[in-house]
Amino acid sequence: MTHAVFRKVSQLLDSFKGEEVNYDVNKSCGGDCIPWTSTLFFPSIKNRHYIGKRIIMVDRTKNEEESMQKIKLIIHLDSNDKVRGPVCSNNSKSFPMMEQKTCCSAEKKALPLWATGTIATPAGTVLKISSSWTRRDYLGMVKSRMSAFRMHYSIAAGLYAVGEPTMDSEIFVSANYKLSFDVLRRELKEMDAWILVLDTKGINVWCAAGKGTFGTDELIKRILEVNLGAMVSHRRIILPQLSAVGVRAGIVQKKTEFRVSFGPVRAQDIPAYVRAKCKKTPEMSTIRFSIFDRLILTPMEINPVMKKYPWFAATILLVFGIQPSGILFAQAWHNGLPFLFLGFVSIIAGALLTPVLLPFVPFRSFAIKGWIVGILTSLIATQIFNIIGKQNIILVIVTWLFFPAMSSYIALQFTGATTFTGISEVKKELKVSVPLYIGVACISTILMVLFKIKEWGLL
Amino acid sequence: MKYLTNVTTLKYSIDKCVGCGRCVEVCPRGVFAITDNIAAVTDKDSCLECGACARNCDYNALSVNAGVGCASAIINGMLTGGEPTCGCSETSGESGCC
Numbered sequence: 001m002t003h004a005v006f007r008k009v010s011q012l013l014d015s016f017k018g019e020e021v022n023y024d025v026n027k028s029c030g031g032d033c034i035p036w037t038s039t040l041f042f043p044s045i046k047n048r049h050y051i052g053k054r055i056i057m058v059d060r061t062k063n064e065e066e067s068m069q070k071i072k073l074i075i076h077l078d079s080n081d082k083v084r085g086p087v088c089s090n091n092s093k094s095f096p097m098m099e100q101k102t103c104c105s106a107e108k109k110a111l112p113l114w115a116t117g118t119i120a121t122p123a124g125t126v127l128k129i130s131s132s133w134t135r136r137d138y139l140g141m142v143k144s145r146m147s148a149f150r151m152h153y154s155i156a157a158g159l160y161a162v163g164e165p166t167m168d169s170e171i172f173v174s175a176n177y178k179l180s181f182d183v184l185r186r187e188l189k190e191m192d193a194w195i196l197v198l199d200t201k202g203i204n205v206w207c208a209a210g211k212g213t214f215g216t217d218e219l220i221k222r223i224l225e226v227n228l229g230a231m232v233s234h235r236r237i238i239l240p241q242l243s244a245v246g247v248r249a250g251i252v253q254k255k256t257e258f259r260v261s262f263g264p265v266r267a268q269d270i271p272a273y274v275r276a277k278c279k280k281t282p283e284m285s286t287i288r289f290s291i292f293d294r295l296i297l298t299p300m301e302i303n304p305v306m307k308k309y310p311w312f313a314a315t316i317l318l319v320f321g322i323q324p325s326g327i328l329f330a331q332a333w334h335n336g337l338p339f340l341f342l343g344f345v346s347i348i349a350g351a352l353l354t355p356v357l358l359p360f361v362p363f364r365s366f367a368i369k370g371w372i373v374g375i376l377t378s379l380i381a382t383q384i385f386n387i388i389g390k391q392n393i394i395l396v397i398v399t400w401l402f403f404p405a406m407s408s409y410i411a412l413q414f415t416g417a418t419t420f421t422g423i424s425e426v427k428k429e430l431k432v433s434v435p436l437y438i439g440v441a442c443i444s445t446i447l448m449v450l451f452k453i454k455e456w457g458l459l
Numbered sequence: 460m461k462y463l464t465n466v467t468t469l470k471y472s473i474d475k476c477v478g479c480g481r482c483v484e485v486c487p488r489g490v491f492a493i494t495d496n497i498a499a500v501t502d503k504d505s506c507l508e509c510g511a512c513a514r515n516c517d518y519n520a521l522s523v524n525a526g527v528g529c530a531s532a533i534i535n536g537m538l539t540g541g542e543p544t545c546g547c548s549e550t551s552g553e554s555g556c557c
Contacts, residue, residue: 241487247515248515265487364464416527416529417529420460421462423528423533429530
């Protein structure tokens, strides 16, 4: 059904206030439009009495003029024959659905796995989604936590329905990164709600808000585009708190009348938040950064560094193997192996151990934290495997100069994933540490050249 | 967990505050509290300069140099001479950032 028809039927139903209206839609459609035994969703009907019932409107108004007006409306409804084909669903209980037996398997196939059906609304067809995860959703989560898979893990922006939403249901706003959306819908179990998904280019809420894609303009645009005002009788929308970086609530209200409530930081607190009549406890509005939170971030710290590891390994082997007579592979392997191993240990120290043990490592500076963890793990590794024995003194110096610095540098990268490091703070730290890293790299290179010169007997 | 002290650029003008409580609502670090119907900065060093409070203060009582507190983003910014941005934009294929 078209938008206009919907609105008119709604108006009609509202204005009659329980009196019967003599209007059989089936008859006026000539029998071949919507089968009215199915239920339709009229979000703005105040007379809930009609919802889910066969709508037969009998006009018994005494006032002739008024009655004419209504007949006109009906006539308009008659002539407006652009009835949209009913949408299919296998869930016969839910009222917003249009049940249709002659339904089409092709349409069903087109639905995403996490959708359970569709709802016909004034704003068009809305996907009804499941609040439980399938195996594919879990797999998607794991993949996007570990790799670049997440760069293409997105869903279409727009309005979605969870449960059996009505015009009084809450509206939650989310990003179109599939994982953000999944986490939200999972927490809306046993709730009837709308989800408004913004186009954040597949980026999560906080990062998108920081970039401005989860922003004031996008939110206003979507609210108007899905005609949210016609879908609900209230004027409040709930945004994830972390989107406040990008959304200016005052402007949204001015432009759309919708008052933005910034909900809890974590979706898991939504049920409690709604139960408490949209009141947050301090715990709900602060970001935690637990050992588990940090652990799940580490694969994306380790992965990018490990991609560069082959280059590091090749350089080390070349340096150790190269001789005036050519490249000696045996020597490259024998002398280079401890360095390759320590390189790997330093990556683990900086990208895994430092993030996980963050609050337990002394000092606030990430560079120092990384350096400490780096030197400790290198010490343990060299002791256990007895690799830096009575080696050349130059190599020993390079080892203890270079590898802890490498851990320190990698640990510093984790500031991008934390929930408590500000830009001024990181800048301050970089101002001191970057020159040190460059210095360490230069000295290490010079020492290695010196080592080779001595090895070749040039000195 | 806290990072460095006395570095944040958060500035609060108490005379402009009307005590609406938006800052308390949006701050993810519990920097603000409403006492006697007016906002107070109770834990300044926790600020991570996300900018949510300044953006949502309709009375301009708050200001902060907001940005991403991310080392690789800042290094990127230094190298390219532009603003610090995470590598997680839609065009770049992969990045460890955010």
